[in-house]
Amino acid sequence: MNRPQRVVDEYDLVVIGAGAAGLGAARAGVGMGARTLLVSDGQPGGDCTFTGCVPSRTLVEAARAGVPYAVAAQRVRDVIAAIAATEDADVLRAEGIDVILERARFRSRDRIDVGGRTITARRVVIATGSSPAVPRIPGLRETGFLTNETIFDLPELPRALAIVGGGAIGCELAQAFSRLCSQVTLIERADRLLPDQDPLASAIIAEVLTREGVDVRVSAGLKTVLPGPHLELDDGTTVTATHILVAIGRRPPAADLAVGAAGVETDPRGYVRTDKHLATTARGIYAAGDVTGRTQLTHAAYQMGRIAVGNALGRWPATYREDVIPQVVFTDPEVAQVGILATEAPAGARIAELPMIGLDRALTARATDGFVKLVAGRRRLLGNLGGGRILGATIVAERAGELIHEPTLAMATGMFTGRLAATSHAYPTWSMAVQLAAAQFFMTIDGRTTRTVSAGVRPPRPGR
Template structure:
């Protein structure tokens, strides 16, 4: 059987790559050990957001897990083998390994593969902590299969996944302690955003231990004792590890294909997502180590497949305008540059800041935690005319994950920052916060005017 494109992996990147090929009239084969949909559908985005929503609306643990199973089932049914077959994509539920740059063994069959996209994703990373493996820690691979809530839980890692699950499970009645080796929650995000989430966690009874590392795990009186730096240990019934992911590159024969890995074990790719293979082998998604986000993987799948199928240099993967969201309550959303980054890279940048406590809808809803911070820089020859060029934004608050896309569109289209202020927003909405903040780039609004971007972390 001859295929125009072989895709290894059935997650967001793999699905996107295969669908891109069929849209171009190319016969595509998807090889995946697990069901189509991958981590996002079964152990990531879908179940976690279903759990978060259920917990936020007061469901008990059993009902919340039922909602998780229902959501996963409904979404998985939209991308299973029969659906993909109807789209012209053949799926083989097998493991694939390279024999040569253009030959792949799949379930005992050897296939010719002149064009390949590797999209095998990754899995939870277990840190090398003495005694941790013996504790049978939970990860995103199995936390959603729990049938009973643990009485207490130690969460190792305070990135988006750790914070989302910590808050949701605490709302479902679990006594949660979060341990993070860096000095704050959400260490990859805006420092003020971290403070907002830390304050909310404190109000909701989530214990936070930052700036300390877990150094050992042992059994104590029917619980697990986690040694934490020089301080008091954390004792909990179960441990949940949310300490990042490892790329799915083992046992694939990548060396036989001439595909090199970087120091993290991720597939090394060019800006067009080509690997180092002498053949047309591309890679997309988490396996590249670029951005571990489903929507980024979807974009990478499209770019990788399109470049594998076309002659010439192809299209660059541009990650400058890819938003990210931590689905805590309140949500934390970021796109483009932070204030600190803008101050470093674009001298003369300015910042508009608006606390949610000054947004009427947030006040009416009693949801005033958070803020909008938009960064704009001068344009060549025009300077700050029209408010300048939008460089990025951090939004913390109710529906921040929805509000951030208006900023992403402004960045993608090269919009003047003042256009955000000129666009009429319905009142009273959460989104009007974007308009009110952007107005500061062209005038004083409610006593506020855009100020110069500063290095470091600033509260306003």
């Protein structure tokens, strides 16, 4: 039953957008005692709930379980409905948040038009997210294509699916649809899949996908699309498919908020400019989530939303730290990363690597594709005492998305690297991989102390 909407035109906080960033911001505002209005031109939950993380992970898990496509598609719908029910407008109103499901448009810095009303706001958080980027390829729009906003609505399994973009979304859905028995071709313009990840991680995922039957094409950009559809690539090859999925990244939202009227500047790409406190160029207006062009991840957006509101309403500004936001590619094995890559390690940094073949838990699961790689650097004044500090971690493993949080905690708290090695871990578990990798910074092999152990050195196991 809908609760009556309060007729109040003046708010302490107005949040525009109801995805992860908007929900985080609105809930933080109410928690700080602010009269809060959440405005959205779509249902609360945004991309993550309806077209992003939730349906994608559900489909990945269903494909891994080996169920038919019809069952997988129903699971996607069921999970979306279950999660959406926990964050719909009535739930938010019950939490003390006013909700208007209309489009917003700035009239000035502190006045916003919403559904025929003019709202006055002391503070504003812009959290309007992003939308799928679509390349200007001849014939693509005429032929038709799918994005993450439409792929999960397909009534039947694509017989032959061409995926343009070998990033996280492309790799996840390539593996999922291949396991659901689609014929999948994965096309990436760069010279490797997951081009923003560790090169070894890219190689492992490419090998796994190829082994499972995905036709992986790298160093191949989409040149044109002909009826069929037939995709002509710039390497001279052709791909024939029944469906095309475009997964090349994100772009700023298309909705026009008239941010210029509020004095909010955008960068050349169209993202809202923010400083380290997530403040925009207009006094009292902050931005959070994808619309900032920063880390485009659900958990990052939620954290940004809370930080933005804390800074807007509080006295002591907090800084958004992108370096301690973990990211996970939900392939099998998963790829997780936080901080810098080993390829970005500064002079004097040390790198330890443990291949999954050296972890007993991976052997028991017969899941030895992958590795743990830790980058450690010197601490100010203390140098490498206690192993220094963690600067970054990359993990490729069956449970990499769970394992990455231990190095993330070490980075966020400035923990000595040695504490990861010294903390007892249950045997045999996946998390022991982090402990064993960290221990390499302190190991003695053949009578000498080694700071960085090569992948060929097998660390000692605990006694059974």
